[in-house]
Amino acid sequence: xxxxxxxxxxxxxxxxxxxxxxxxxxxxxxxxxxxxxxxxxxxxxxxxxxxxxxxxxxxxxxxxxxxxxxxxxxxxxxxxxxxxxxxxxxxxxxxxxxxxxxxxxxxxxxxxxxxxxxxxxxxxxxxxxxxxxxxxxxxxxxxxxxxxxxxxxxxxxxxxxxxxxxxxxxxxxxxxxxxxxxxxxxxxxxxxx
Numbered sequence: 001x002x003x004x005x006x007x008x009x010x011x012x013x014x015x016x017x018x019x020x021x022x023x024x025x026x027x028x029x030x031x032x033x034x035x036x037x038x039x040x041x042x043x044x045x046x047x048x049x050x051x052x053x054x055x056x057x058x059x060x061x062x063x064x065x066x067x068x069x070x071x072x073x074x075x076x077x078x079x080x081x082x083x084x085x086x087x088x089x090x091x092x093x094x095x096x097x098x099x100x101x102x103x104x105x106x107x108x109x110x111x112x113x114x115x116x117x118x119x120x121x122x123x124x125x126x127x128x129x130x131x132x133x134x135x136x137x138x139x140x141x142x143x144x145x146x147x148x149x150x151x152x153x154x155x156x157x158x159x160x161x162x163x164x165x166x167x168x169x170x171x172x173x174x175x176x177x178x179x180x181x182x183x184x185x186x187x188x189x190x191x192x193x
């Protein structure tokens with residue numbers, strides 16, 4: 001069964017599970033999204049937008065359907081911006097399964113087994129060739145980066161978010177059950193509600 005691109009004007013915790021199974025494509029490399037986390041701005045102390053707009057997170061405050069790209073822990077991460085403009089909601093794309101463009105993906109992550117090419121948010125952006133220069137890219141047009149319909153997974157699971165110290169208990173991490181593209185869960189050592 002085909003899964004359409006979800007309505008991105010909804011809150012992130014509703015968009016997140018609907019993104020599982022969708023396809024994210026950059027050039028010849030396309031992957032099925034199998035792991036995401038939802039973040040909801042000023043109501044979510046784990047969100048980059050919790051303290052308000054800044055040069056770094058400005059894209060999150062813009063219209064839905066754009067990519068928010070940021071640098072963290074030596075790599076880039078990307079979020080699908082959702083919710084109405086001015087409501088900084090985003091869904092972090094944490095893991096994927098490469099569908100096409102294996103040769104190009106392997107050159108970006110040499111020696112890594114195919115099943116792990118896009119496992120984890122930094123590996124995913126590296127596999128797709130996404131950098132900070134892609135911040136603000138539209139996802140629903142014929143641009144360089146495209147969010148496309150995909151296939152519904154057998155089961156979507158929900159649980160706590162990975163390695164965040166605040167509001168970690170919110171069950172806003174969504175995964176395709178049984179996918180090898182899903183990263184291991186890791187609680188932050190200072191996790192607190």
